[in-house]
Amino acid sequence: MxxxxxxxxxxxxxxxxxxxxxxxxxxxxxxxxxxxxxxxxxxxxxxxxxxxxxxxxxxxxxxxxxxxxxxxxxxxGTREEARAVLEGHAVRARETAASARSAIEEILRDLPGGVHRTAVARLGGAELASAVRQVAPAVASAALREEFPVLGCVLIELDHQEVRLVATDRYRLSVRALRPTSIGPIGPIGGDPCRILVEAAKLKKAACWALRMPEIRIEADEQGVRLHSDTAVRDLPTADGTFPDYRMILDNLPATRHRIITNRTALRAAIAAAGHDGPLTLRADDQQLTLTPRGSAPSTPPAICTGPPLRIAFDPGVLLPALDAGVGPDVLLEISSPSGPVIVRSADQGSFTTLVMPVHDTSADGKG
CATH class of the missing domain: 1.10.1660.10 (Multidrug-efflux Transporter Regulator; Chain: A; Domain 2)
Structure with missing residues (x-):
């Protein structure tokens, strides 16, 4: 043949x-x-x-x-020559794609109605559920929500690097930043993040569902938020209202003058044992932390205290949930003054920040 x-x-x-x-x-x-x-x-x-x-x-x-x-x-060519050509072409392709996207977005902005933005991010289901668990307790009580409905919502904010969940009741502010495995179109490069308000109760139910999913895809636009798994979709309708400018609050915090590092479980136990009958006074001096609940004996949990002597008071009902939301054995309190917002951080999770407002220290009235 x-x-x-x-x-x-x-x-x-x-x-x-x-x-x-x-x-x-x-x-x-x-x-x-x-x-x-x-x-x-x-x-x-x-x-x-x-x-x-x-x-x-x-x-x-x-x-x-x-x-x-x-x-x-x-x-x-040789293997080395081929690799160099391919890598060079990949760089040029990314630059070309970025330029094209920027040009198209500029054209879209000039069209009637502007840009319809859909933000897409992929997260682990358990990671999203954990973030909701940490942030949701900071929403306002039912009574305050009747007057200010927006304070019963969680702000979901997506930009080109992070997904952030934010909640506040005006006495406490909780922010959790998440790094997605991938993040899709957010809108104009350098533009404002996509900001969506979702009722906390609905978000918590969705988080219970997401907990069982290996990965969740978040899609957010003007119509709402959708959580996609491989087999199902959960819709989260948006809420109306203007959420407080939490960035302005964080950006304008005074410089920290006092830092207290202590065991989170020990601090929580001391607060819980004191009950909620009145303010809890914290005194830091000479590397010693003293907790004095109203009407109870003081306790001195081990602590590392830096800065000048300090006396500050908290509502146990506000401070305790902030401690519960943290992770790891240690808690860091960053304090600027006895009357300014206090930053509550976890040494094991820098992506979660809570601000707690102190209260007037009535036990110090009349004392020099």
């Missing part, structure tokens, strides 16, 4: 490798993919089966937008 009988004509080979016959003729003319045999009488091109890998690679390189001069290096 003639060896040419084992060859494929250009049409059959084109279908096999996913290239048009016209493209194969072009690659022949460019000396990129020469046929195995050309009939002298008819000029018909024929290809061998062992040419298929090269043809498929040519197709993939062209689909990636690679010029033929660079593609030839990948096809016929």
């Amino acid at each position: 003639d060896e040419n009988d084992a060859l494929m004509n250009i049409g059959a080979f084109a279908r096999r490798v996913g290239l048009a016959p016209s493209a194969l003729r072009f690659y022949d003319d460019c000396d990129v993919l020469r046929p195995a045999h050309v009939d002298d009488a008819t000029g018909y091109r024929y290809y061998a089966a062992d040419q298929e890998p090269r043809a498929v690679l040519v197709r993939r390189l062209r689909e990636a937008g690679m010029p033929l001069t660079d593609a030839s290096v990948v096809l016929d």
